[in-house]
Amino acid sequence: MNIIAYGAHAGDQPLEPMRITRRAPGVHDVQIEIAYCGVCHSDLHQVRSEWAGTLYPCVPGHEIVGRVSAVGAQVSGFKPGDLVGIGCIVDSCKHCEECDAGLENYCDHRVDTYNSPTSDAPGYTLGGYSQQIVVHERYVLRIRHPEAQLATVAPLLCAGITTYSPLRHWKVGPGHKVGVVGIGGLGHMGIKLAHAMGARVVALTTSESKREAALALGANEVVVSRNADEMAGHAGSFDFILDTVAAPHDLDPFFKLLKRDGTMTLVGAPATPHPSPQVFSLIMKRRSLAGSLTGGIPETQEMLDFCADRGIVADIELIRAEEINTAYERMLKGDVKYRFVIDNASLAA
Ligand code: NAP
Ligand code: ZN
Numbered sequence: 001m002n003i004i005a006y007g008a009h010a011g012d013q014p015l016e017p018m019r020i021t022r023r024a025p026g027v028h029d030v031q032i033e034i035a036y037c038g039v040c041h042s043d044l045h046q047v048r049s050e051w052a053g054t055l056y057p058c059v060p061g062h063e064i065v066g067r068v069s070a071v072g073a074q075v076s077g078f079k080p081g082d083l084v085g086i087g088c089i090v091d092s093c094k095h096c097e098e099c100d101a102g103l104e105n106y107c108d109h110r111v112d113t114y115n116s117p118t119s120d121a122p123g124y125t126l127g128g129y130s131q132q133i134v135v136h137e138r139y140v141l142r143i144r145h146p147e148a149q150l151a152t153v154a155p156l157l158c159a160g161i162t163t164y165s166p167l168r169h170w171k172v173g174p175g176h177k178v179g180v181v182g183i184g185g186l187g188h189m190g191i192k193l194a195h196a197m198g199a200r201v202v203a204l205t206t207s208e209s210k211r212e213a214a215l216a217l218g219a220n221e222v223v224v225s226r227n228a229d230e231m232a233g234h235a236g237s238f239d240f241i242l243d244t245v246a247a248p249h250d251l252d253p254f255f256k257l258l259k260r261d262g263t264m265t266l267v268g269a270p271a272t273p274h275p276s277p278q279v280f281s282l283i284m285k286r287r288s289l290a291g292s293l294t295g296g297i298p299e300t301q302e303m304l305d306f307c308a309d310r311g312i313v314a315d316i317e318l319i320r321a322e323e324i325n326t327a328y329e330r331m332l333k334g335d336v337k338y339r340f341v342i343d344n345a346s347l348a349a
Helices: 041-047 147-157 159-169 185-196 208-217 228-232 279-283 297-310 321-332
Strands: 002-007 016-021 029-038 064-071 083-086 089-091 132-136 177-181 200-205 221-224 238-243 258-266 288-291 316-319 339-343
Touching (some): 002 321, 029 083, 064 147, 083 147, 147 159, 147 297, 147 316, 159 185, 159 238, 177 185, 185 200, 185 208, 185 238, 200 208, 208 221
Parallel strands (some): 177 200, 177 238, 200 221, 238 258, 258 288, 316 339
Antiparallel strands (some): 002 016, 029 132
16 A cells, blocks of 8 residues: 655655655554644654664654554454554564563564565655555454543553653552653653552653643642752752653762662663763662663553543643644754644545
């Protein structure tokens, strides 16, 4: 199928409309008409070749929601008309230790939704800034939110699961004090989810202007991290900190906020390394530094159901596809509350 997409021909070129092809659904495939696609900072890193190995033309987008339009003969879990989502993974080896554990995100042969090798043309995957996608049913998620909320569900497919998974892995819950660093697309979901899990949530932001808004998202307190006195007031008090910042920055001031045995987990993936840590800020209180990558398919479904049961969605700004280049510039300035989502109907207009 020949469809319209939005992508870039080189790292220093703006995104523009282009035509791409999708395979006909195989026996295990689900074909999805994409209604909305969230705009993740990873899309920007990848399409501008800030991480190594971007293949062009590059069509980003891994926060995909839409409706099933066709299914292969052996698909049992989905039928035409179903509301579904696709996140960061569209395939994996299906038989390694990670896949067996439902942690396809850690499979060495994981196929990302864009920029990963595949036998489909052009030889690597093309993402959700497009009209349609065809994916093996194992990687298709069921959406139980009301259809009217569909655009606001899209960011759950990456920003939601990328924050939910570490909050669950490090068993965040009642009685815990949790910090979320960087209040962007991931960070605002981190606040909502940690709050819903019963933790006391502190938003750690560089933006004085987000103080009030972070409280409205569910934070119990907001700390402007550039303010050393405010930071010092929280020294040694956090059980867990989730760092979602998209740029290199000094981690040590955040380690000092952790209690003995506290953990700081990095999910932000800047193109160049952080200038820290100083080992002493870790060893003095047996603190841990960790990382986490998106989440597996069963946990992504669990997160979507958790959010549907509690009415949790992302705060979004809906844009047309041709506004994507401006949206990237605004995202770089932190000027979005809190996720741009493309209305994919605008691709055809
Ligand atoms: P985003 O919406 O742009 O938010 C990032 C936030 O980080 C900003 O809103 C800002 O928050 C803070 N920030 C940005 N630049 C900064 C700077 N120079 N100094 C200090 N703070 C800065 O991005 P996102 O979509 O949430 O993605 C965040 C990062 O996570 C990206 O690197 C992305 O690639 C990565 N990511 C990782 C995974 C994973 O699996 N690990 C999955 C998805 C995304 P304040 O204004 O509050 O300071
Ligand atoms: Zn993402």
